Amino acid sequence: MDFHEYLLTQSQTELASILQLPFIDGLRSGELSQISRDYYVAQDEYYVARFMDLSLQVEQLLPPNLRSSIVADTDESDAHLGLAPSNRFKQIEIADHNLAYLAHIEDTVSSRDPLQGLLALLPCTESYHLIGKALLNDHSSERYSAWMKYYVADAYQAGVQWIWQTIDQLVPSFKQVDSDVLASYEAIYQKSYAFEYDFWAHAFLKE
Numbered sequence: 771m772d773f774h775e776y777l778l779t780q781s782q783t784e785l786a787s788i789l790q791l792p793f794i795d796g797l798r799s800g801e802l803s804q805i806s807r808d809y810y811v812a813q814d815e816y817y818v819a820r821f822m823d824l825s826l827q828v829e830q831l832l833p834p835n836l837r838s839s840i841v842a843d844t845d846e847s848d849a850h851l852g853l854a855p856s857n858r859f860k861q862i863e864i865a866d867h868n869l870a871y872l873a874h875i876e877d878t879v880s881s882r883d884p885l886q887g888l889l890a891l892l893p894c895t896e897s898y899h900l901i902g903k904a905l906l907n908d909h910s911s912e913r914y915s916a917w918m919k920y921y922v923a924d925a926y927q928a929g930v931q932w933i934w935q936t937i938d939q940l941v942p943s944f945k946q947v948d949s950d951v952l953a954s955y956e957a958i959y960q961k962s963y964a965f966e967y968d969f970w971a972h973a974f975l976k977e
């Protein structure tokens with residue numbers, strides 16, 4: 771088992787909980803209020819812009835042979851269009867849960883250890899791909915299928931493959947990693963997953 775596969779076993783419960791959240795259910799059923807979609811898009815436009823910047827910083831910390839701008843090359847505003855936000859989203863304030871998530875990634879990146887940085891970025895990158903796949907297999911309305919398709923399309927998937935492969939190259943045999951060190955890696959990764967959960971949980975708003 772590669773390191774990224776091991777990590778996926780550690781995030782299964784969190785991912786399963788995310789898939790049960792009401793916003794995700796609304797993506798499945800095609801029923802999400804305008805205010806909910808506007809709120810999500812407002813938070814995510816801000817999040818993605820900062821995330822891309824942090825990804826570039828991590829990339830610069832990697833040895834040159836492992837660098838790739840593949841993750842930073844994606845443009846998630848295309849996915850946001852799939853949620854048909856109204857112009858009102860631009861007036862929505864950036865929320866604390868969003869800033870707290872970004873602060874966690876930023877703190878981790880400031881350690882200047884590329885592996886730790888990648889572990890903080892990984893839940894963001896992989897979870898949307900896994901959520902998109904799960905929703906495309908199980909949705910009752912086509913209304914938000916453009917959003918789902920964005921995250922399973924080749925361009926996004928290439929970024930997921932790159933981060934998985936890079937983590938596996940940085941940790942070729944995770945069973946040989948000291949247990950305290952491994953626990954500290956998992957803590958970074960799981961903290962990002964917990965923030966992913968919060969992000970979805972806060973996005974569900976009734977009209």
Ligand SMILES: Cc1ncc(CN)c(N)n1
Pocket residue numbers: 814817818846893894895898966969
């Ligand atoms: C909060 C969050 N997490 C993940 C993604 C997918 N890159 C996103 N757009 N926003």
